[in-house]
Amino acid sequence: MVDDLISTICPYCGVGCGINLKVNELGQLKSVEPQSNHPISQGKLCDKGWSTAYAVTNKNRLTQPLKRIKNEFFPISWDEALSTIAVELNQILDDSGPKSIGIISSARATNEDNYAAQKFTRTVLKSNNIDHCARICHSPTVAGLKQSLGSGAMTNSASEIFDTDLIMVFGADPTENHSILGGHIMQAHLKGCELVVVDPRKTRLAKLANIHLQLNLGSNIALVNAMLHVIIKEKWYDENFINERCNGFKYLAQHVAQLTPVSVEAITGLKAVDIYQAAKHYSQAKRAMIFYGMGITQYMSGTNNVISLANLALICGHIGKNGTGVNPLRGQNNVQGACDMGCLPNVYPGYQSVIDTNIQTKFSNAWQCDLDPLEGLTSMGMTKAALAGDLHALILFGEDPVVTDPDQNHVKASLKKLDLFVVAELSMTETAKLADIILPAASFAEKDGTFTNCERRVQLVNQALEPLGVAMGDWQWLQALAKKMGSDQLNWKTSEDVFNEMTSLNPSYEAMTYQKLAKNHGLQWPCNNENPTGTRLLHANTFPIGKARLISVNHTDIDEPTDDEYPLSLTTNRLHFHYGCGSMTRNSPLLERETPPGILFINPENANTLNIAHLDAIGVKSRRGYIETRAIITGDVPIGLVSMPYHFKEAPSNQLTNTAQDPVTKMPELKACAVSVIPLPKGVEPKSIQQLLEGD
Secondary structure, three states: OOOOEEEOOOOEEEEEEEEEEEEEOOOEEEEEEEOOOOOOOOOOOOOOHOOOHHHHHHOOOOOOEEEEEOOOEEOOHHHHHHHHHHHHHHHHHHHHHHHHEEOOOOOOOOHHHHHHHHHHHHOOOOOOOEEEEEHHHHHHHHHHHHHHOOOOOOOOOOHHHHHEEEEEEEEHHHHHHHHHHHHHHHHHOOOEEEEEOOOOOOOOHHHHEEEOOOOOOHHHHHHHHHHHHHHHHHHHHHOOHHHHHOOHOOOOOOOOOOOOHHHHHHHHHHHHHHHHHHHHHHHHHOOOEEEOOOOHOOOHHHHHHHHHHOOOOOHHOOEEEEEEEEEEEOEOOOEEEEEEEHOEOHHHOOOOOOOHHHHOOOOHHHHHOOOOOOOOOHHHHHHHHHHHHOOEEEEEOOOOOOHOOOOOHHHHOOOOOOEEEEEEEOOOOOOHOOOOOOEEEEEEEOOOOEEEEOOOOEEEEOOOOOOOOOOEEEEHHHHHHHHHHHOOOOOOOOOHHHHHHHHHHOHOOOOHHHHHHHHHHOOOOOOOOOOOOOHHHHHHHOOOOEEEEEEOOOOOOOOOOOOOOOOEEEEEEEEOOOOOOOOOHHOOOOHOOOOOOEEEEEEEEHHHOOOOOOOOOEEEEEEOEEEEEEEOOOOOOOOOOEEEOOOOOOOOHOOOOOOOOOOOOEOOOOOOOEEEEEEOOOOOOOHHHHHHHOOO
């Protein structure tokens, strides 16, 4: 019998590569292969994509609900699990009100799952306490680009990488997390496209670049303001574009008048001549695209960092035309979709404000219920509320904040203080270990739905396998829980029903159907009556806010500079072979063998001063915590800077990272904190954080 090939979408990064799952006659997943005709991946996959099967078929999968009794978990039925949760939630609602319960949804789940999560929160719990991991990756993108351009998403399509003359990459290494797009950038560069990289580290792309601006941590705005100064002084800006499509140029020009490249040399650590050359190359390119990552967003200045990049593109007219634009590289497979679905405390689906009375009326009429008129808590706000005794219950699925959120000890303490903590997951994550009830989630291969990638392409995810054990899709158990709580608000038969309800309320998706998605390899939003086949390029003729806003922003120092006790700056990074908290990729023996369980990159001069050799065991300490790991000695990080991935539960960087926040989005400053590095005795193995805490 011939194996079936089921087309679907890779569950890892935001690129959204097309894959086929090969399933035999017994319903078993045999292999993964790329879709040869996919518009983005074009017959290619990265190492993570090739290893997708290990994420869904591994022996560590949760297959039935579990209940904590003292410090052990015992299997229970779905009926008992949902009944227990429903009784406790209803009691908490009666005793403490809707504000005392929160939901954290998942950028790894489908649009349908996320739509259901925010609807459950708003119609069953009667609260806007809904958030997800975009809070700690790209919430400044949504806030910053919305202010400047009117829309917080990638303005271009991936294919335009091959149509541009210059690519500027800020605070990202697409060859690590967005490998297919990183490969496209390398191909374009080899064919003559100029490459400018702005990053404190010597990334793969930095080593290939025409210009590498190796700036100090947190000095992005100072750099961009100096580039704006040069472009305006030399009259390299696009006067016609500014006059026709922008407001605020006069004030921006006044703001940067004294911010010369020389004036920011000490802040940025860059030579004035290099800043001048970067400004010249970017502004004089016929077509130029900006790509950026969390080296822009994960700062206290994250929203203003994003605004500064919008300023740069706008004054040069590098937006709204093929091969020009501003493009956030969204990290997880459906982080764009989770935002689009309204899994944020301040907006309904389609970024429609929860405090706008007209919008409230729209959704209240559609859902036939009264809605909370106030914004809810962010994920970090829920952590603080739990510690303060104001949040009593939390439902979380597809996220592992114990490994990924800043200050691990802070996160653990808040979760332990909850009266009810429910986690739905594929496997026993560090966060799930703290739950009262654990629900077995269906993987992407075991359900239908849609993902939205970083270029706004909504693509079908097709079920290839039966769920393991009694695992269930997230919208399905949320619907069952709503019914247990006495609500029929989540009343759907299929994922397509969920999608159709969502499109009726989300203007950017309103002309989409499953049939059209299947026919076109997905559709890019906005896809509406005016653009029934989707929109490849944003802002071609106008901005959603009419004219774009040029907004003056100032450099602000990082929250935690180095000192005698903590003399090194720590930043965080991603690795090519791993993803997120590692709960999926670390089940692949092929990926797991590539990297030791936890590493710290350190410059040879710093290592020599500390008497540290390559792969030596070391301790790393900040004002918040201490971990042990191994040293990777490399000139890719400058003197005084160390860098650490966050994929490893044994050596979690969030024991160290800072909780200081961007005032607009509450984004924590994960990209900069002060640490000390201590060599451990020769021959000593680094202890895992679990061993260290047990030792305490």
